[in-house]
Amino acid sequence: MIRIDERISKSELTYDWIRERIIGREFNPGYRLVLGAIAKELGISVVPVREAVRRLEAEGLIEFERNVGARVAMVNQDEYIDTMQTLGVLEGAATALALPLMTEADLARAQAINDSMRAMLEDFDPVAFTSLNEKFHRALFQRCPNPHISELADRGWNRMSGLRSSTFAFVPDRAPRSVMEHDDILRLIRENAEPLEIELAVREHKWRTVEAYRQQRTSS
Amino acid sequence: MIRIDERISKSELTYDWIRERIIGREFNPGYRLVLGAIAKELGISVVPVREAVRRLEAEGLIEFERNVGARVAMVNQDEYIDTMQTLGVLEGAATALALPLMTEADLARAQAINDSMRAMLEDFDPVAFTSLNEKFHRALFQRCPNPHISELADRGWNRMSGLRSSTFAFVPDRAPRSVMEHDDILRLIRENAEPLEIELAVREHKWRTVEAYRQQRTSS
DNA sequence: ATATTCCAGATCGTATACGGTATGTGATGC
DNA sequence: GCATCACATACCGTATACGATCTGGAATAT
Numbered sequence: 001m002i003r004i005d006e007r008i009s010k011s012e013l014t015y016d017w018i019r020e021r022i023i024g025r026e027f028n029p030g031y032r033l034v035l036g037a038i039a040k041e042l043g044i045s046v047v048p049v050r051e052a053v054r055r056l057e058a059e060g061l062i063e064f065e066r067n068v069g070a071r072v073a074m075v076n077q078d079e080y081i082d083t084m085q086t087l088g089v090l091e092g093a094a095t096a097l098a099l100p101l102m103t104e105a106d107l108a109r110a111q112a113i114n115d116s117m118r119a120m121l122e123d124f125d126p127v128a129f130t131s132l133n134e135k136f137h138r139a140l141f142q143r144c145p146n147p148h149i150s151e152l153a154d155r156g157w158n159r160m161s162g163l164r165s166s167t168f169a170f171v172p173d174r175a176p177r178s179v180m181e182h183d184d185i186l187r188l189i190r191e192n193a194e195p196l197e198i199e200l201a202v203r204e205h206k207w208r209t210v211e212a213y214r215q216q217r218t219s220s
Numbered sequence: 221m222i223r224i225d226e227r228i229s230k231s232e233l234t235y236d237w238i239r240e241r242i243i244g245r246e247f248n249p250g251y252r253l254v255l256g257a258i259a260k261e262l263g264i265s266v267v268p269v270r271e272a273v274r275r276l277e278a279e280g281l282i283e284f285e286r287n288v289g290a291r292v293a294m295v296n297q298d299e300y301i302d303t304m305q306t307l308g309v310l311e312g313a314a315t316a317l318a319l320p321l322m323t324e325a326d327l328a329r330a331q332a333i334n335d336s337m338r339a340m341l342e343d344f345d346p347v348a349f350t351s352l353n354e355k356f357h358r359a360l361f362q363r364c365p366n367p368h369i370s371e372l373a374d375r376g377w378n379r380m381s382g383l384r385s386s387t388f389a390f391v392p393d394r395a396p397r398s399v400m401e402h403d404d405i406l407r408l409i410r411e412n413a414e415p416l417e418i419e420l421a422v423r424e425h426k427w428r429t430v431e432a433y434r435q436q437r438t439s440s
Numbered sequence: 441a442t443a444t445t446c447c448a449g450a451t452c453g454t455a456t457a458c459g460g461t462a463t464g465t466g467a468t469g470c
Numbered sequence: 471g472c473a474t475c476a477c478a479t480a481c482c483g484t485a486t487a488c489g490a491t492c493t494g495g496a497a498t499a500t
Contacts, residue, residue, distance in 0.1 A: 009286055009483070011274075036451065045485045046452090047267060054231075054271045058278035066229055067491050080369040089369065093309040148302040149309065152372060180446055183414075200416075229453070256481065265455045266482090287461050356500055444499070452491070461482070468475075 008093060011048035014038065014056055022061055022072055023161045033062065033070040055195045059101035060159050072156035077217060081210055088206035094149045097198035099189065101143040107189060110139040114182040121176055126169035133168070136182060140202070181205045235272035237262065240381045242281055242292055243381045252351060253290040277300065280379050294440060296379060301430055308426035314361035314369045319409065321363040327409060330359040331416035334402040341396055346389035353388070360422070391432045401425045423438035 018038070021027045033053065037047045053070045056062040062069045075083065114135045120129055134157060144150045160167075168175050186204065188198050238258070239259045241247045252274065273290050284290045295303065310414055333356045355378060364370045380387075381387040388395050405425065408418050 011483080034451070047270075047484055047486095050267075050453090051270055054274040055278040069451070069495090082366045085366055086313075086368045086372065089309060089313040093306075097305075103314070131433045146305055148299070148304045149306045151308065196420075202297040231453080267454055267456095270483090288463095289482070369473070442500085444497100446497075447492100447495090450491105450493080453489090455487085455489100457484100457486080459484090462479105463480085465476105465478085466476090467498105468473105470471100470474080 003213075005120040009048065010042070010044045010103060011051040014042060014044070014049050014052035016040065017058045018052055018056060019061065019158075021054075023158050025161060027072050029072050033072065033123060035069065045134075057186055059155055073159065080160065081214060083156060083159055084206060084210040084213075087153065087160075088203040090139055090149060090153045090156060090164045090203075091137060091206065092203035094144040094153050095202045096145070096195040097146055097149065098141050098143040099195055099198065101145060102140075102189065103143075105142065107157070108184065110136055110182075112178060113139060114186065116156070117182070118179045122178065124175065126167075126172065129175060130168050132175065137202075168214070171209070171216050174209055174212045178205070178209065181208070227336065230262070231271040232266035233257065233274055234262060234264070234269050238272055239281065239378075242276075243378055245381060247292050249292050249294045253292065255289065261276075277389055281329065290377050293379065300380065301434060303376060303379055304426060304430040304433075307373065307380075308423040308430075310369060310373045310376060311357060311361055312419040312423035312427065314364040314366070314373050314413040315422045317363050317366055318363040319415055319418065321365060321437065322360075322409065322424055323363075326359060327406065330356055330402075331406055334406065335357060335368060337395075337402070338399045341399065344392065346396065347391065348386075349395060350388050353398065356430060357422075360405070366429045386428070387433070391429070394432045398425070398429065401428070 018027070018033065023217050027102070035046045035049050035053065039049045041047075053062055053064065057064045057070070061073055080097070113132055116188050117129060117132045117136070120132070126136075141150065141153060167180075173176050181201075182205075188201055211218065238247070238253065243363075247253070254275065255269050257265045261268045264286050273282055273284065277284045279292070281293055283293050333352055337349060337352045337356070340352070358377070361370065361373060364373075388398075399419075401427075404420065405421050408421055
């Protein structure tokens with residue numbers, strides 16, 4: 001007899017609940033996560049909430065301070081740079097590994113996303129643009145056969161969820177160049193370029209965005 | 221008035237306690253972690269133990285099953301391959317980033333470690349050899365200025381702590397080649413080779429070990 | 441006015457308690 | 471014998487309780 005008790009634990013439920021809200025930017029960086037309040041909101045006790053928070057802490061989505069509490073990770077500017085640099089490495093590798101499994105449809109989808117981004121350049125909306133940017137990159141590495149690398153890349157993107165909305169608001173000049181570089185990457189893939197070349201193209205693309213951000217910061 | 225209450229929470233204490241035992245191979249993969257037993261052992265209640273376990277779970281050191289309990293992560297063979305592949309990418313990048321900060325002393329230390337490994341080839345001890353191997357690689361990327369990448373590389377190594385002891389027992393032929401490749405890497409660094417070349421040397425070195433392992437597995 | 445002390449409310453950290461779920465064992469029926 | 475069921479046991483999941491710590495602001499001193 002199979003008992004399909006799909007009920008997941010309250011601890012996991014809470015984990016998902018908080019995570020969704022952080023990634024969905026309902027809880028912004030710095031947002032204070034009061035354990036008792038969350039517990040009451042979900043109609044449960046604090047114990048499962050604490051467990052959920054510990055997991056999110058280990059993933060870097062939350063920062064926790066003893067006797068003070070939890071807040072959504074701040075990702076200050078240095079950390080932003082570090083995270084983006086790491087993400088460039090991971091995503092480049094993930095994309096290269098995904099190449100043999102990539103279908104025509106995948107490429108077409110990525111192309112369509114980038115076309116939307118180009119169309120948006122005229123009437124620039126940083127938030128929507130940044131969102132499409134994420135979709136584009138995820139489309140490239142989603143077929144990565146190494147789940148471990150994919151997960152780390154996912155976490156990297158999630159970690160920056162709070163800043164993502166504003167990335168291209170900070171460095172709007174990057175937007176048109178970014179679209180061009182996306183086209184370059186797609187072209188390389190279509191032409192069956194060396195995986196290493198593609199990997200480095202993805203990495204450098206990301207690193208250039210960081211560089212633009214860094215310069216913007218120091219000059220202002 | 222500054223009150224230096226260095227006392228860390230029991231939750232953190234437990235986290236460290238378990239983690240040390242996993243990394244120190246006192247708790248081997250598959251080892252059952254009974255929450256109540258650990259709590260009693262440490263003279264505390266189960267609540268902090270559960271929090272510690274959740275963090276370790278998120279780091280991939282522990283696997284948790286609802287209503288069954290926690291055990292040290294098994295890292296089956298596929299996961300071993302995935303983890304090593306990822307680690308190759310991360311460690312290569314971390315090493316390349318560390319290059320500008322590497323001192324003569326760092327290089328000398330790495331060289332000394334590799335010399336010990338070479339000396340051990342005659343009278344081969346897989347466990348000691350694998351341990352030195354880890355030290356060698358950590359020595360190379362320890363100066364990495366990006367803490368985020370370093371942490372991920374650290375976690376990769378830790379994740380395999382259970383298998384590490386046996387890696388070179390599985391593929392003993394790899395040992396002499398490994399030592400040679402270490403020398404190559406050190407030479408490249410001394411000659412101020414391109415960072416990318418060094419990065420790829422580190423990556424390929426690790427990937428070749430995986431490849432040797434994979435072949436060993438399919439042929440047996 | 442500024443710095444310091446004290447206090448109350450908010451929130452955290454952990455112990456304890458108890459019901460729920462999985463698992464192994466022995467009894468029962470075939 | 472072998473399969474099935476009932477039950478005991480071990481362990482997990484969560485609620486509740488309470489002391490400990492932090493925080494902000496009012497009261498007081500300089």
